[in-house]
Each structure stands twice: as C-alpha cells, then as structure tokens.
Amino acid sequence: MEAFVKHTGLVYPLNRTNIDTDQIIPKQFLKRIERQGFGKFLFYNWRYDDDGNLRDDFSLNYPEYEGASILIAGENFGCGSSREHAPWAIQDYGFRVVIAPSFADIFYSNCFKNGILPVPLSGEEVQQIIEHAEKETYHLIVDLKSQKVYDENGWSASFEVSEYHKNMLLNGWDEISVTLNYEDAISAFEASRD
Template sequence: MEPIRVHEGKVCPLNRANVDTDQIVPKQFLKRIERQGFGQFLFYHWRYDHKGNERSDFVLNNPIYKGASILVSGDNFGCGSSREHAPWALLDFGFKVIIAPSFADIFYNNCLQNGILPIVLSEEETAFLMEKAEVGSLKVRVDLPEQTVHCEAFHFTARFDIDPYRKQCLLNGWDEIALTLQLEDKIRAFEEKWKEEGENMGIA
C-alpha cells in the first residue's frame, strides 16, 4: 500500500450518521474479482437515480467538492458488512482521509490495510469541519507523524489518536504479511506446543 505522512486536501462533507458499507458500495458491484476500479460505484444509489442520472442534491455531485480527498461524516461511519470493497471504492475515487466521530471496527481496520487514514475527532470538531465545508471549499492539512488535523483559514487544529503500530504501518506502507512471516518460528512453535498438548486442531 501507498505510505501516507502528510496529506493536504479538499474536504467533502457527508452529513449523515451510520453510513453503512451497503451505501458505500452496493452489493451488485461485489461480484468482481479485482481490487481496482470500484470508485465508479462509490455511493452509487446516492449519486445516481434509478435511471442512472446523477442526483444533483448529492454532495459528491456538487462541483464545489470535485477533487476532494478528505471525507467528513457522522457517527458510526462504515457500519454493517465487512466488505473491503468499501475502502477500495473510497480510495479509487480519491479519498485518502476519512474523519468522523466514530467508525465501525471492521471498516476502520479495512481502511488501515489500504493506506486510508481514518481519523476520529470529537463531535464538536467534526461538526466544525462539516459546517465550514458545507458553506464552501475547505482545505485542511492532515499530519500523521504529529497526529493533527489543521486548517489554516480558521486557525483550527485538532489532535487525534492512532495505535502506534498501525501508525508505523501507514507511514511506511508496510506489507503486513511480510512482517508476520518474519515471526514464522513463533507461529511454528505455537502449533507444536498445541499439538503436544493434544489440542483438537484441524478440520478432519
């Protein structure tokens, strides 16, 4: 995955709580066996009507937010299905950072696996960014090493938490499987120990 350190970009406000992964990528697009090309399906039924015409009232279709790379949304973002197609679609569409007061656990992990930075800010901080982004073009600077979200125009700076290990993975764009395979001896020792203890392992 692509490393992420400092990211500066335009904010798109998606003012809804409980945005579920069925909305992020509807199920009819999950049949593909590739990882790429899901951006065209992002928020499909919110972006297009039943005839396939763009809905002018949906925020992603507003020209003001064209090229936005930071999405701000409501509580419990990414709830529901575990489909990783959701972060694939967000990334493919151009989003590198998602800010919300809370995220669903599986979605949060899926973002980290794909070089998307999910940022939890307080309700007030999120509401501030949402409000400013809703009235016009808002640019913010996200600094992962410093763990801050900064907006020069409004002298706004918010700090966020992230697991130190996950932070390192994002900063370096590490292949997590390669890291784990370095612990092969430990995994084998664990399996040997269980075998000796007569643990019921294996399917048959």
C-alpha cells in the first residue's frame, strides 16, 4: 500500500450529509473483479446524465475543481454498504484525503487499507473549509505525523487518529504481513479451543 505522510492538495467541497456508498459508487460497477479503474465511476449518478455525458451542474465537474485531491463533505460520510469499491473509486479518481465531521465505521476502516486518510474535524471547521473552497481555489496541507490540517494563511485544525492506523499509513504496511507475524498466537488460540 502507498504510504501517507503529508499531502498538499486542492480541496473539493461536497456540502451534503449522509453520503452513502451507493452514491460514491453505484451497484452496476461492483461487478468488476479488479481493484483498479473505479475512479471514472465515482459519484456516477450525480456526475453523469442519462446518456453518460458529464453533467455541468454537478460541482465535481467544474473546471476549478479539476485535480482536486482533498474531498470534504458533511457528516456520516460513507454510510451504508460495506463495498470497498467506494474508497477504491475515491482513490482512483485522485483523492488522498477525505474530511468530514463523522464517518461510517466500515468506510472509515476501509480507507486505511487503501492509502486514504479520513480526517474527522468538527462541524464548524468543516463548514469553514467548505465555504472557503466553494468561494475560491483553496489548498490544504494535511500532515499525518503532527495530525494537523492547515492552509498557507495560518488557519489550522487538529484531528484524531489511532496510533495503529497512523503507523499503518505512515509506513504503507500490508496489514496481512504484519498479522502473519502473530501466526503462533493464532495457532495457540485455535489449539486452546479444540
């Protein structure tokens, strides 16, 4: 997995709450058996019209958000289905960070397996960023080591992340390789129950 240490990027604000994984990646794209190539289907039903053309009234399609790599949205981001295709689509589109006041549990843990940093900030901080990014081109710097999000004008906010998730991302570790170091403990546990 690609490590995540520090990231500077353009912010794309999507001011909606309870964005479910069905919206992030609709079901018709879950039939693929690969991990790659989901980015073009991100927010498919919002981004494209019935004929498959990009809609000019959905903000992600605005030219000013081209190349955005920090997605910010309302509370309970990623609720619903457990589909990891959602973070795959977000990552493949080019986002490395998702900021929201709260995340659904399964989506949150799926992010860490895919080199995406989910950043929980307060509702007030999220609103500040959204308003700023809706008004003008806005870049943020997200530093995992110091657990801070800041801009070039002195605005900053801190966020929580567990030591475990933090180390996993900072080092880009493959979790299975880590766990296989505990194989003796797993075998002993199994033996104790037989």
